[in-house]
Amino acid sequence: MAMDPVCYVDVDEETARFSSTYRGTDYYFCSDFCRKKFEENPEKYARLATKIDIGTDISC
Ligand SMILES: [Zn+2]
Numbered sequence: 001m002a003m004d005p006v007c008y009v010d011v012d013e014e015t016a017r018f019s020s021t022y023r024g025t026d027y028y029f030c031s032d033f034c035r036k037k038f039e040e041n042p043e044k045y046a047r048l049a050t051k052i053d054i055g056t057d058i059s060c
Contacts, residue, residue: 002027005045006034022046 001010009030013019016028018035022042029035038045 004028004030004034006037 002013002016003009004011005027007030011028011030013026013028018029018032020027020029020035020038020042022038023046025046027038027046029038
């Protein structure tokens with residue numbers, strides 16, 4: 001299961017209708033609205049998604 005990096009909803013890669021590739025990584029979205037938001041500022045959302053992915057391993 002992938003996560004929509006804009007609204008944090010779970011998105012199934014198999015059935016996702018909206019996706020975008022940024023720096024070699026595929027991102028999936030619940031809607032065209034979220035995809036457009038991502039493409040307006042991919043750096044911001046890609047960074048947030050990565051943080052959440054590895055978040056449980058980090059303590060500071
Ligand atoms: Zn969304």
